[in-house]
Amino acid sequence: MLQIATTLRAWSAEGRRVAVATLVAVDGSAPRGVGAALAVDDTGRVAGSVSGGCVEADLVAECEQVLAGGPARRRRYGVGDWLEPGLMCGGTVEVLISDVAALDDAAWHQVERAAAGLDATLSLDALGRGCADDPVVTLSVRRPRHLVVVGAVEFGVALGALAARTGFAVTVLDHRATFATKERFPDATAVVVGPPGAWIAERGWAPDDAICVLGHDLGHDTPAILAALRAGAGYVGAMGSRATHERRVEALRELGATTAEIARLRSPIGLDLGGSTPEHTAVAILAEVLAVQHGATGLPLSRTGGPLHR
Structure with a gap:
């Protein structure tokens, strides 16, 4: 009920x-x-x-x-x-x-x-x-699970819409007021303009919350990732190539991130579903978020055993 x-x-x-x-x-x-x-x-x-x-x-x-x-x-x-x-x-x-x-x-x-x-x-x-x-x-x-989109990019538009439809309270963060607007993210619970790292660090997060960094600005993304890794969210992921991931890892180390903290970062973000459009990428990201939250494998059900419903 x-x-x-x-x-x-x-x-x-x-x-x-x-x-x-x-x-x-x-x-x-x-x-x-x-x-x-x-x-x-x-x-x-x-x-x-x-x-x-x-x-x-x-x-x-x-x-x-x-x-x-x-x-x-x-x-x-x-x-x-x-x-x-x-x-x-x-x-x-x-x-x-x-x-x-x-x-x-x-x-x-x-x-x-x-x-x-x-x-x-x-x-x-x-x-x-x-x-x-x-x-x-x-x-x-309990209160809705939160999904934070860092970076008001087109991939974030698709992810925010899909996450909202699946029950997440979506917050979009970006330091650029031109892109972080309610018109671009009509399904978001909140759209916040400002430094994302500080905003994340000021709030408490639960194991079933997710923070997804989709921007390509090392100066803003790295503090946001570090804040997310230290804030208690159960899922922290970052978009980018493997080369971008390596640069982020070095930047995180320079900010004092530990090896254990960096190991929690899921990057490149999402499951390997093969798509590259914003919509397909959003499905891959949300699929990984749900798999992590439910302690599932992310494998095809045809390759797993046991009951389907936990």
Whole structure:
């Protein structure tokens, strides 16, 4: 439910009644994890999902029954046959379908926090109400992952747009006001003009944040890289050729970077996908960011073993 909090808040502000199907348990392989949700409002709009599309149509009908005055209910989906909806991947999921109106003020406050990009936690009982004791499920979200683009170049335009679509809060940094504009980066949460190294060093970063240096100005890029390596971000990458990387390494050493710090720098940036356009390069960079954050290999799934969904 908290994963679609922005939609819930918007529909509520319009005065719509809304039912939500929230994934509360997963056994085995399933496309989505606990907390995934699908919402239906009283005009028939649908947002979100709880699977890869296997059971959504059935859940829309369940939500419509709740909106028509029916009680909250739980549905369990396993491997279906041709007569009933089910999962193709072999797992089993349990879904709670409830009316958003069941949430009291304290519970709705958590929805508001999630919609505002803040940490939020919500425990639900079997009727979809907020509760403190013996919940059916406890849902949690944290503030969005941040992706910082250093260098307002065309590669940054493509990366910022793609990262925003995948849930990152994107900040663009550049010392040149001509290039660092909201018009060029409409999907960015913030566009900052100024020395990027100082801006990065003044803030705290989390292991699931990423800082991508895409500029070609050694004087500004090197302090930004060093600040990023020391600031706690889980991913720090820099664009450039292997020769550029070697020059950056020497410049980093001159600024006092240690061997261990330099070893954390991912440069040349991105996975080897073969493309060279800004859009293709953005895919390669974001793919590496996600692989690092999830502790994945970046290999083709056909060459790996074990379950697909962790």
